[in-house]
Amino acid sequence: MKLIITILIFITSVIYAKASIAVSIPPQKYIIDTIAKDLVNTIVVVKPGNSPHTYEPKPSQMVALSKAKLYLAIGVEFENAWLPKFAEQNSNLKIVHLDKNITKQSISHNSKVKNDPHIWLSISNLKTIAKQSADALISIDSANKEQYSKNLNIFLEELEKTNAKLKEILSGISPREFLIFHPSWGYFAKEYNLKQIPIEIDGKEPSPKELVAVLKLAKKYKVKAIFTQPEFSQKHANLIAKELNIRVKKVSPLKERVLDNMLEFANTLKGK
Numbered sequence: 524m525k526l527i528i529t530i531l532i533f534i535t536s537v538i539y540a541k542a543s544i545a546v547s548i549p550p551q552k553y554i555i556d557t558i559a560k561d562l563v564n565t566i567v568v569v570k571p572g573n574s575p576h577t578y579e580p581k582p583s584q585m586v587a588l589s590k591a592k593l594y595l596a597i598g599v600e601f602e603n604a605w606l607p608k609f610a611e612q613n614s615n616l617k618i619v620h621l622d623k624n625i626t627k628q629s630i631s632h633n634s635k636v637k638n639d640p641h642i643w644l645s646i647s648n649l650k651t652i653a654k655q656s657a658d659a660l661i662s663i664d665s666a667n668k669e670q671y672s673k674n675l676n677i678f679l680e681e682l683e684k685t686n687a688k689l690k691e692i693l694s695g696i697s698p699r700e701f702l703i704f705h706p707s708w709g710y711f712a713k714e715y716n717l718k719q720i721p722i723e724i725d726g727k728e729p730s731p732k733e734l735v736a737v738l739k740l741a742k743k744y745k746v747k748a749i750f751t752q753p754e755f756s757q758k759h760a761n762l763i764a765k766e767l768n769i770r771v772k773k774v775s776p777l778k779e780r781v782l783d784n785m786l787e788f789a790n791t792l793k794g795k
């Protein structure tokens with residue numbers, strides 16, 4: 524009798540267990556939670572405070588990933604080294620690359636390589652990411668297709684509303700240039716006709732000569748603040764802020780509530 528009950532519990536748990544979906548960064552969790560609600564479990568690999576450029580998953584995350592059904596890759600750097608390892612230990616893992624239909628831009632104006640990975644900080648890119656995420660969810664769970672499609676449409680409407688709000692906030696902003704340590708807001712800047720001036724050059728701290736050039740630009744455009752993010756060192760940002768007599772503001776490209784994060788950033792840029 525005891526054995527039968529154990530077997531029954533096991534079978535029930537297999538049948539009713541939610542599928543685990545893995546994503547690289549928190550903004551993707553927000554998208555999956557919006558589209559899938561409680562139909563799936565979402566595993567986020569890079570938590571805020573860590574850099575998706577250099578992250579190495581923990582052993583406990585490797586265990587969780589070994590049971591995942593779907594991995595939604597977004598094109599951040601750590602995936603290059605780790606996706607093959609995730610696939611190797613989990614032959615049932617379906618990997619979908621959400622960045623494949625997104626046109627990449629270069630990370631700074633003096634670089635010709637179009638490899639800026641921060642694609643999620645853009646309403647139009649988020650539309651593509653959300654649609655492809657929904658398609659991927661349906662591909663592994665077609666029984667709930669209607670739910671996913673319905674929730675996707677609600678999310679797409681929310682994106683439109685946020686876009687209108689962002690346009691309104693940023694319409695008369697001056698200056699349109701902003702100073703930022705790590706250049707993660709390039710797609711956002713392009714969408715609203717803004718220009719980010721990065722302090723970091725090609726992922727490295729600037730040389731004294733490069734720093735002088737940045738200071739010159741910042742003075743020319745009369746920027747009001749310098750943006751830093753918790754994932755990177757504050758040393759240079761504080762120095763520059765002191766030199767230019769401007770404020771240091773924190774912003775993270777990895778906050779889960781990506782739409783609120785964009786609105787908050789726009790309001791901070793405007794000086795609210």
Ligand code: ZN
Nearest residue numbers: 576641705707
């Ligand atoms: Zn980055």
